[in-house]
Amino acid sequence: MLSTAASVLIDATLLTFTLALASLGLALIFGLIGVINMGHGAMLTLGAYITWASMEAGIPFVIAVLLAASCVALVGLAFEHFIIRHFYDKPFDTLLITWGFFLVTTEVIKIVFGTDIHNVPNPLPGSLDLGFQEVPAYRTLLAFIALGLILAIGVVFYRTALGIKIRALTQNREMASLLGLDIGRTYKLVFVSGSFLAGLAGALISPMLSIDPYIGMVFLVRAFFVVIVGGIGQILGGTLIGSFIIGGSETFFAIFSTQTFAQTIVFALAILVLRFRPQGILTSGTKS
Amino acid sequence: MTAIQPVAALRTACRLGASESGVAVVVLVAFAVLPIFVSGYSIYILPQYMLYGLMAMSLALLWGFGGILSIGQAGFFAIGGYAIGICFKYVEFMNPAYMGLIVAPAVGALLAGVLGYFLFRAGVRATYFVVVTLALSIIVEQVAVSQSQWTGGWNGMYIPRMSLTFGSGTDISLFDDTPMFYFILCIVAIIYILLRWLVASKFGKVLVGIRENEDRVTSLGFDTSLYKTATFVISGAVASFAGALYGSHAGFVSPSLGGVLFSTSVVVWVAIGGRASLLGSLLAAIVVASLSNYLSALAPKYWQLFVGLIFVAVIIFFRGGVAGALSRSNRLRSDEAGRNG
Numbered sequence: 134m135l136s137t138a139a140s141v142l143i144d145a146t147l148l149t150f151t152l153a154l155a156s157l158g159l160a161l162i163f164g165l166i167g168v169i170n171m172g173h174g175a176m177l178t179l180g181a182y183i184t185w186a187s188m189e190a191g192i193p194f195v196i197a198v199l200l201a202a203s204c205v206a207l208v209g210l211a212f213e214h215f216i217i218r219h220f221y222d223k224p225f226d227t228l229l230i231t232w233g234f235f236l237v238t239t240e241v242i243k244i245v246f247g248t249d250i251h252n253v254p255n256p257l258p259g260s261l262d263l264g265f266q267e268v269p270a271y272r273t274l275l276a277f278i279a280l281g282l283i284l285a286i287g288v289v290f291y292r293t294a295l296g297i298k299i300r301a302l303t304q305n306r307e308m309a310s311l312l313g314l315d316i317g318r319t320y321k322l323v324f325v326s327g328s329f330l331a332g333l334a335g336a337l338i339s340p341m342l343s344i345d346p347y348i349g350m351v352f353l354v355r356a357f358f359v360v361i362v363g364g365i366g367q368i369l370g371g372t373l374i375g376s377f378i379i380g381g382s383e384t385f386f387a388i389f390s391t392q393t394f395a396q397t398i399v400f401a402l403a404i405l406v407l408r409f410r411p412q413g414i415l416t417s418g419t420k421s
Numbered sequence: 422m423t424a425i426q427p428v429a430a431l432r433t434a435c436r437l438g439a440s441e442s443g444v445a446v447v448v449l450v451a452f453a454v455l456p457i458f459v460s461g462y463s464i465y466i467l468p469q470y471m472l473y474g475l476m477a478m479s480l481a482l483l484w485g486f487g488g489i490l491s492i493g494q495a496g497f498f499a500i501g502g503y504a505i506g507i508c509f510k511y512v513e514f515m516n517p518a519y520m521g522l523i524v525a526p527a528v529g530a531l532l533a534g535v536l537g538y539f540l541f542r543a544g545v546r547a548t549y550f551v552v553v554t555l556a557l558s559i560i561v562e563q564v565a566v567s568q569s570q571w572t573g574g575w576n577g578m579y580i581p582r583m584s585l586t587f588g589s590g591t592d593i594s595l596f597d598d599t600p601m602f603y604f605i606l607c608i609v610a611i612i613y614i615l616l617r618w619l620v621a622s623k624f625g626k627v628l629v630g631i632r633e634n635e636d637r638v639t640s641l642g643f644d645t646s647l648y649k650t651a652t653f654v655i656s657g658a659v660a661s662f663a664g665a666l667y668g669s670h671a672g673f674v675s676p677s678l679g680g681v682l683f684s685t686s687v688v689v690w691v692a693i694g695g696r697a698s699l700l701g702s703l704l705a706a707i708v709v710a711s712l713s714n715y716l717s718a719l720a721p722k723y724w725q726l727f728v729g730l731i732f733v734a735v736i737i738f739f740r741g742g743v744a745g746a747l748s749r750s751n752r753l754r755s756d757e758a759g760r761n762g
Contacts, residue, residue: 169548216737225490228548229692229736232492236685236729244722350681354559357552393563400556404536407553408543 136265141384143268148380150276153372155338156356157282158331164366165303165323168227172234173331173356174349180205180335181344182242185251194256202333209328213321221320242346253339275337287369303366355379358403364412379403445700452606456599465598468605468670470710475609475663477690477706478616478699483656485696486620488632489547489649493554494687496561497657499679501525501664503565503572506580506674518583521665529661530654537653541646561679577675580668601670612659616699628652689732695744705743
């Protein structure tokens with residue numbers, strides 16, 4: 134009984150960090166510049182496909198991952214520069230345009246990589262033996278990478294001049310601009326960083342999935358709920374808490390039913406949270 | 422190919438400077454005489470596209486008039502399809518098709534009512550609502566897959582063609598494609614007229630007011646969340662009703678009918694046709710679905726990409742879609758005529 138509880142806890146923790154990894158890019162863009170990037174899922178998918186193609190070409194996994202994340206960041210840069218930056222003051226339009234980005238990117242992925250299901254070989258097979266439970270080594274590594282990324286973002290945020298600028302921007306955009314902060318460039322940096330993180334997440338998660346052109350779709354919705362449940366703008370703590378609530382309850386419900394049905398229940402619960410705490414769990418007060 | 426005819430008719434009508442009603446009559450007549458000239462596959466497949474058009478109109482009402490976007494509209498469509506299928510399995514005391522055509526919109530309306538009341542009452546932002554409808558679409562697909570004792574799971578569900586019964590033995594079988602074509606054409610025409618009436622009514626005016634400036638409408642004393650919920654209910658009911666007819670026409674529903682891909686197609690049709698035009702959305706669904714069917718055989722890879730690019734272009738440059746562009750050029754022309762005359 135105790136070991137079952139422990140294994141559920143371990144499963145939940147691993148899923149929490151995977152979700153956090155998959156949500157960081159969305160959380161960053163959503164929290165800092167207020168754009169719901171509906172192309173987030175397509176960026177994940179693109180990262181996974183580039184990783185797969187690079188490894189097929191004989192490139193080692195680590196370099197393939199970095200290559201994938203950089204390529205997705207470049208795509209994000211082009212998308213931001215030519216289209217999105219003209220619509221920052223219209224949230225509904227950015228939602229539609231990023232949805233169009235999802236459509237177009239998915240079709241380009243289908244044309245370039247085909248529609249067959251691909252698999253990326255697990256770069257770290259084997260597992261850690263904890264005595265009562267075997268924990269897959271790669272998923273554990275992934276959890277630590279996710280934790281490392283969150284800490285790294287925290288350092289950038291609270292310990293660098295850039296972080297001060299970004300925080301100034303989210304607190305008071307007009308005042309930051311009056312004080313000489315280049316808003317356009319900061320927004321661009323945030324969007325490209327978010328794209329990089331989305332590509333990185335797709336690349337890192339790819340060995341755990343069968344890759345098809347629509348793998349990003351469910352991650353988009355899960356990431357959105359993670360951000361909503363955790364609280365928008367709470368990029369570090371919020372993403373972790375949100376991932377824990379979404380991932381934890383998914384693991385919990387999966388004990389009693391199937392994985393898909395557990396996800397259905399969690400989506401329904403997340404809608405409840407959206408209804409009663411639209412500002413998220415962490416954010417206090419009722420400012421919208 | 423047959424879709425070219427209504428397009429040509431539409432263009433002629435617009436050249437004559439006709440109103441939307443004029444175009445609608447021309448289109449209706451064109452469809453009504455179509456079975457005289459063509460037969461076979463076109464007559465089989467067109468009613469399905471008309472039902473797509475019905476779903477597109479349900480979204481146009483919500484998005485174009487209410488300013489509320491749903492990218493889960495196919496979820497309602499699939500619910501309708503499964504509802505009539507389940508009625509065909511279990512209902513014996515009356516014509517199961519009638520039962521299905523009542524149950525489907527009722528379920529759609531109920532779901533939309535609960536979700537809409539729940540979210541609009543709390544003042545959930547329009548952008549969040551979009552993602553919730555996306556989740557709805559995924560949930561419908563996943564439930565259809567996992568509850569296989571009701572839905573047949575991945576294998577889908579077979580549904581018989583319906584027939585019209587009038588009590589005492591005077592039945593009309595819709596098994597053949599031509600009677601089914603006319604039956605669905607009539608239904609689509611009736612719902613189009615009802616929706617036109619709705620958006621022209623006081624309700625529709627308040628709705629457009631909410632789209633333009635919700636705070637002002639609230640300050641005028643209207644309960645805007647109630648109006649938004651009612652619109653979502655009507656929209657969900659129409660989409661489910663269309664789905665039920667689709668199920669009985671196509672004879673088969675599967676989980677992907679409720680999925681995100683199909684939901685996205687509906688958004689694309691409505692954006693291209695013109696989100697604030699019921700007729701534009703209806704025709705865009707029929708034309709784009711026909712072209713998709715025709716061109717995905719010719720250029721399967723590039724057609725969807727092309728549609729995606731068109732969608733982005735419409736969102737960025739032509740917010741009114743085709744209908745918006747046509748009515749604007751019409752207005753400009755009549756302005757010129759006014760100045761010259």
